[in-house]
Amino acid sequence: MPRRSIRATAAQFDLRPVLREVGDLPAQLTSPLLFGNERPLEIEVGSGKGLFMQSVSAANPKTNFVGVEIARKYATMAAIRLARSDAKNALMIAGDAEPLFASRIPVELLAAVHVYFPDPWWKAKHKSRRVLNDQFIANAVRTLQVGGRFHFWTDVLDYFSSTIERMAMVAPELGPPLPEVCTEAKHELDYRTHFERRSRQHAIPVYRVYYRKLQSSPERPTDIGG
Ligand SMILES: C[S@@+](CC[C@H](N)C(=O)[O-])C[C@H]1O[C@@H](n2cnc3c(N)ncnc32)[C@H](O)[C@@H]1O
DSSP states (O other): OOHHHHHHHHTTSOOTTTEEEGGGSOSSOOHHHHHSSOOOEEEEEOOTTOHHHHHHHHHOTTSEEEEEESSHHHHHHHHHHHHHTTOSSEEEEESOHHHHHHHTSOTTOEEEEEEESOOOOOSGGGGGGOSSOHHHHHHHHHHEEEEEEEEEEESOHHHHHHHHHHHHHHOGGGOSOBOOOOOOOOSTTOSSSHHHHHHHHTTOOOEEEEEEOOSOOOOOOTTSOO
8 A cells, every 4th residue: 555545544544443652552551451351462563564463353352452563654554454344352553562562561461472574684784673582582471471372473484493592592481382273375365464475475485383381481680671
Protein backbone atom coordinates (compact mmCIF):
# COMPACT_ATOMS: atom_id res chain seq x y z
CA MET A 1 0.00 0.00 0.00
CA PRO A 2 1.61 3.39 -0.93
CA ARG A 3 2.02 5.84 1.98
CA ARG A 4 -0.70 8.17 0.65
CA SER A 5 -3.23 5.40 0.37
CA ILE A 6 -2.32 4.13 3.88
CA ARG A 7 -3.24 7.57 5.20
CA ALA A 8 -6.42 7.62 3.16
CA THR A 9 -7.37 4.10 4.28
CA ALA A 10 -6.50 4.86 7.91
CA ALA A 11 -8.87 7.85 7.78
CA GLN A 12 -11.78 5.49 7.03
CA PHE A 13 -11.39 3.74 10.38
CA ASP A 14 -11.31 4.70 14.02
CA LEU A 15 -7.86 3.29 14.77
CA ARG A 16 -7.74 4.50 18.37
CA PRO A 17 -8.78 1.14 19.89
CA VAL A 18 -6.19 -0.77 17.83
CA LEU A 19 -3.21 1.59 17.52
CA ARG A 20 -1.39 2.97 20.56
CA GLU A 21 1.55 5.30 20.96
CA VAL A 22 4.18 4.36 23.54
CA GLY A 23 3.56 7.68 25.31
CA ASP A 24 -0.13 6.81 25.77
CA LEU A 25 0.40 3.34 27.22
CA PRO A 26 -0.30 2.39 30.84
CA ALA A 27 2.81 2.04 33.02
CA GLN A 28 2.58 -1.76 32.75
CA LEU A 29 1.33 -3.74 29.76
CA THR A 30 -1.24 -6.16 31.14
CA SER A 31 -4.59 -7.51 29.92
CA PRO A 32 -6.65 -5.58 32.53
CA LEU A 33 -4.91 -2.29 31.69
CA LEU A 34 -4.95 -2.73 27.89
CA PHE A 35 -8.14 -4.75 27.28
CA GLY A 36 -10.14 -4.49 30.51
CA ASN A 37 -10.19 -8.25 31.11
CA GLU A 38 -8.03 -11.01 32.61
CA ARG A 39 -7.41 -13.06 29.46
CA PRO A 40 -3.96 -14.43 28.65
CA LEU A 41 -1.68 -11.99 26.81
CA GLU A 42 0.70 -12.73 23.92
CA ILE A 43 3.04 -10.23 22.26
CA GLU A 44 4.46 -10.21 18.75
CA VAL A 45 7.66 -8.24 18.16
CA GLY A 46 8.01 -6.65 14.70
CA SER A 47 4.53 -7.33 13.29
CA GLY A 48 5.22 -5.84 9.85
CA LYS A 49 1.98 -5.62 7.88
CA GLY A 50 0.11 -7.53 10.59
CA LEU A 51 -0.98 -10.79 8.97
CA PHE A 52 -0.15 -12.82 12.09
CA MET A 53 -1.91 -10.35 14.38
CA GLN A 54 -5.05 -10.47 12.27
CA SER A 55 -5.26 -14.24 11.86
CA VAL A 56 -4.18 -15.25 15.38
CA SER A 57 -6.56 -12.81 17.09
CA ALA A 58 -9.49 -14.00 14.96
CA ALA A 59 -8.67 -17.66 15.63
CA ASN A 60 -8.19 -17.18 19.42
CA PRO A 61 -10.86 -14.81 20.74
CA LYS A 62 -10.17 -15.77 24.38
CA THR A 63 -6.56 -14.56 24.22
CA ASN A 64 -5.34 -10.96 23.91
CA PHE A 65 -2.61 -10.07 21.42
CA VAL A 66 -0.34 -7.04 21.25
CA GLY A 67 1.86 -6.35 18.23
CA VAL A 68 4.82 -4.01 18.62
CA GLU A 69 6.09 -2.48 15.38
CA ILE A 70 8.75 0.21 15.23
CA ALA A 71 7.96 1.41 11.69
CA ARG A 72 4.90 3.66 11.89
CA LYS A 73 3.80 2.84 8.35
CA TYR A 74 3.64 -0.89 9.16
CA ALA A 75 2.12 -0.37 12.62
CA THR A 76 -0.67 1.59 10.89
CA MET A 77 -1.12 -1.07 8.18
CA ALA A 78 -1.38 -3.77 10.85
CA ALA A 79 -3.85 -1.66 12.85
CA ILE A 80 -6.00 -1.21 9.73
CA ARG A 81 -6.14 -5.00 9.37
CA LEU A 82 -7.29 -5.31 13.00
CA ALA A 83 -9.89 -2.57 12.55
CA ARG A 84 -11.17 -4.23 9.36
CA SER A 85 -11.65 -7.53 11.16
CA ASP A 86 -13.21 -5.69 14.13
CA ALA A 87 -10.71 -7.30 16.52
CA LYS A 88 -11.56 -6.68 20.17
CA ASN A 89 -8.68 -8.77 21.52
CA ALA A 90 -5.75 -7.23 19.63
CA LEU A 91 -3.95 -3.94 19.28
CA MET A 92 -0.77 -2.54 17.81
CA ILE A 93 1.82 -0.42 19.58
CA ALA A 94 3.80 1.90 17.29
CA GLY A 95 7.23 1.80 18.91
CA ASP A 96 10.37 -0.06 19.89
CA ALA A 97 9.79 -3.41 21.60
CA GLU A 98 13.15 -3.50 23.38
CA PRO A 99 12.51 -0.88 26.11
CA LEU A 100 8.98 -2.22 26.61
CA PHE A 101 10.35 -5.69 27.38
CA ALA A 102 13.06 -4.18 29.57
CA SER A 103 10.71 -2.43 31.97
CA ARG A 104 7.02 -2.28 31.04
CA ILE A 105 5.93 -5.92 31.11
CA PRO A 106 5.58 -7.67 34.47
CA VAL A 107 7.75 -10.72 35.18
CA GLU A 108 6.08 -14.05 34.28
CA LEU A 109 2.99 -12.43 32.78
CA LEU A 110 2.94 -13.45 29.11
CA ALA A 111 1.54 -16.65 27.63
CA ALA A 112 3.74 -16.26 24.54
CA VAL A 113 6.26 -14.07 22.71
CA HIS A 114 6.36 -14.26 18.91
CA VAL A 115 9.28 -13.11 16.75
CA TYR A 116 8.87 -13.84 13.03
CA PHE A 117 11.48 -12.95 10.42
CA PRO A 118 13.31 -10.28 12.45
CA ASP A 119 15.52 -7.94 10.40
CA PRO A 120 18.74 -9.90 9.72
CA TRP A 121 21.23 -6.99 9.71
CA TRP A 122 23.52 -8.90 7.36
CA LYS A 123 26.79 -6.97 7.75
CA ALA A 124 29.05 -8.23 10.57
CA LYS A 125 29.39 -4.71 11.99
CA HIS A 126 25.58 -4.36 12.18
CA LYS A 127 24.75 -7.71 13.81
CA SER A 128 24.62 -6.09 17.25
CA ARG A 129 21.45 -4.33 16.01
CA ARG A 130 19.54 -7.62 15.81
CA VAL A 131 16.48 -7.57 18.00
CA LEU A 132 17.25 -11.08 19.29
CA ASN A 133 20.30 -9.92 21.23
CA ASP A 134 21.25 -11.37 24.63
CA GLN A 135 19.62 -8.60 26.61
CA PHE A 136 16.34 -8.77 24.72
CA ILE A 137 16.25 -12.56 24.99
CA ALA A 138 16.79 -12.40 28.76
CA ASN A 139 14.17 -9.66 29.17
CA ALA A 140 11.60 -11.39 26.95
CA VAL A 141 12.03 -14.78 28.64
CA ARG A 142 11.67 -13.14 32.05
CA THR A 143 8.23 -11.82 31.00
CA LEU A 144 7.04 -15.34 30.07
CA GLN A 145 5.03 -17.32 32.59
CA VAL A 146 6.23 -20.86 33.34
CA GLY A 147 4.67 -22.95 30.53
CA GLY A 148 4.71 -19.90 28.21
CA ARG A 149 6.04 -20.14 24.66
CA PHE A 150 8.69 -18.30 22.69
CA HIS A 151 8.26 -18.65 18.90
CA PHE A 152 11.04 -17.70 16.47
CA TRP A 153 10.97 -18.18 12.69
CA THR A 154 13.39 -16.86 10.11
CA ASP A 155 14.74 -17.62 6.66
CA VAL A 156 18.28 -16.60 7.67
CA LEU A 157 20.15 -19.73 8.71
CA ASP A 158 22.97 -17.85 10.46
CA TYR A 159 20.44 -15.86 12.53
CA PHE A 160 18.57 -19.08 13.36
CA SER A 161 21.66 -21.03 14.45
CA SER A 162 23.24 -18.24 16.44
CA THR A 163 19.94 -17.45 18.20
CA ILE A 164 19.49 -21.10 19.20
CA GLU A 165 22.99 -21.02 20.68
CA ARG A 166 22.37 -17.77 22.54
CA MET A 167 18.97 -18.98 23.84
CA ALA A 168 20.66 -21.97 25.46
CA MET A 169 23.28 -19.69 27.07
CA VAL A 170 21.08 -16.78 28.12
CA ALA A 171 17.78 -18.53 28.92
CA PRO A 172 18.31 -22.20 29.82
CA GLU A 173 15.03 -22.06 31.77
CA LEU A 174 13.28 -22.26 28.38
CA GLY A 175 14.07 -25.89 27.80
CA PRO A 176 15.07 -27.36 24.45
CA PRO A 177 14.11 -25.96 21.03
CA LEU A 178 10.98 -27.68 19.67
CA PRO A 179 9.91 -28.04 16.05
CA GLU A 180 6.90 -26.13 14.71
CA VAL A 181 4.41 -27.88 12.46
CA CYS A 182 4.25 -26.44 8.94
CA THR A 183 1.13 -27.18 6.91
CA GLU A 184 0.23 -26.70 3.26
CA ALA A 185 -1.22 -23.21 2.61
CA LYS A 186 -4.93 -23.54 1.79
CA HIS A 187 -5.37 -19.99 0.49
CA GLU A 188 -3.43 -16.86 -0.49
CA LEU A 189 -3.06 -15.62 3.11
CA ASP A 190 -2.69 -18.98 4.86
CA TYR A 191 0.82 -18.23 6.13
CA ARG A 192 2.09 -17.20 9.56
CA THR A 193 3.31 -13.83 8.23
CA HIS A 194 3.89 -11.93 4.99
CA PHE A 195 7.59 -12.76 5.10
CA GLU A 196 6.81 -16.45 5.51
CA ARG A 197 4.55 -16.27 2.47
CA ARG A 198 7.23 -14.53 0.42
CA SER A 199 9.92 -17.08 1.39
CA ARG A 200 7.74 -20.11 0.74
CA GLN A 201 6.47 -18.78 -2.57
CA HIS A 202 10.11 -18.32 -3.65
CA ALA A 203 11.09 -21.77 -2.32
CA ILE A 204 13.41 -20.20 0.28
CA PRO A 205 13.81 -22.49 3.33
CA VAL A 206 12.18 -21.28 6.53
CA TYR A 207 13.63 -22.25 9.92
CA ARG A 208 11.04 -22.53 12.69
CA VAL A 209 11.37 -23.20 16.37
CA TYR A 210 9.52 -22.65 19.58
CA TYR A 211 10.40 -23.06 23.25
CA ARG A 212 8.42 -23.66 26.39
CA LYS A 213 9.53 -22.04 29.63
CA LEU A 214 10.16 -24.84 32.12
CA GLN A 215 11.00 -22.89 35.25
CA SER A 216 11.23 -19.36 36.61
CA SER A 217 14.02 -17.09 35.39
CA PRO A 218 16.81 -16.20 37.79
CA GLU A 219 16.83 -12.79 39.47
CA ARG A 220 17.66 -9.98 37.04
CA PRO A 221 21.46 -9.54 36.90
CA THR A 222 22.60 -5.99 37.52
CA ASP A 223 24.10 -5.61 34.00
CA ILE A 224 20.79 -6.29 32.22
CA GLY A 225 18.96 -3.02 31.63
CA GLY A 226 15.47 -2.05 32.55
C1 LIG B 1 11.69 -8.32 8.26
S1 LIG B 1 10.29 -7.58 8.94
C2 LIG B 1 9.21 -8.96 9.32
C3 LIG B 1 7.80 -8.53 9.52
C4 LIG B 1 6.84 -9.66 9.92
N1 LIG B 1 7.21 -10.23 11.21
C5 LIG B 1 6.78 -10.73 8.87
O1 LIG B 1 7.31 -11.84 9.12
O2 LIG B 1 6.20 -10.49 7.81
C6 LIG B 1 10.87 -7.14 10.58
C7 LIG B 1 9.97 -6.10 11.23
O3 LIG B 1 10.43 -5.85 12.57
C8 LIG B 1 10.30 -4.47 12.83
N2 LIG B 1 11.21 -4.14 13.95
C9 LIG B 1 12.56 -4.13 13.91
N3 LIG B 1 13.07 -3.82 15.12
C10 LIG B 1 12.00 -3.64 15.94
C11 LIG B 1 11.88 -3.29 17.31
N4 LIG B 1 12.97 -3.08 18.08
N5 LIG B 1 10.65 -3.18 17.83
C12 LIG B 1 9.55 -3.39 17.07
N6 LIG B 1 9.61 -3.69 15.75
C13 LIG B 1 10.82 -3.84 15.20
C14 LIG B 1 10.65 -3.82 11.51
O4 LIG B 1 10.18 -2.48 11.40
C15 LIG B 1 9.98 -4.76 10.52
O5 LIG B 1 8.64 -4.38 10.24
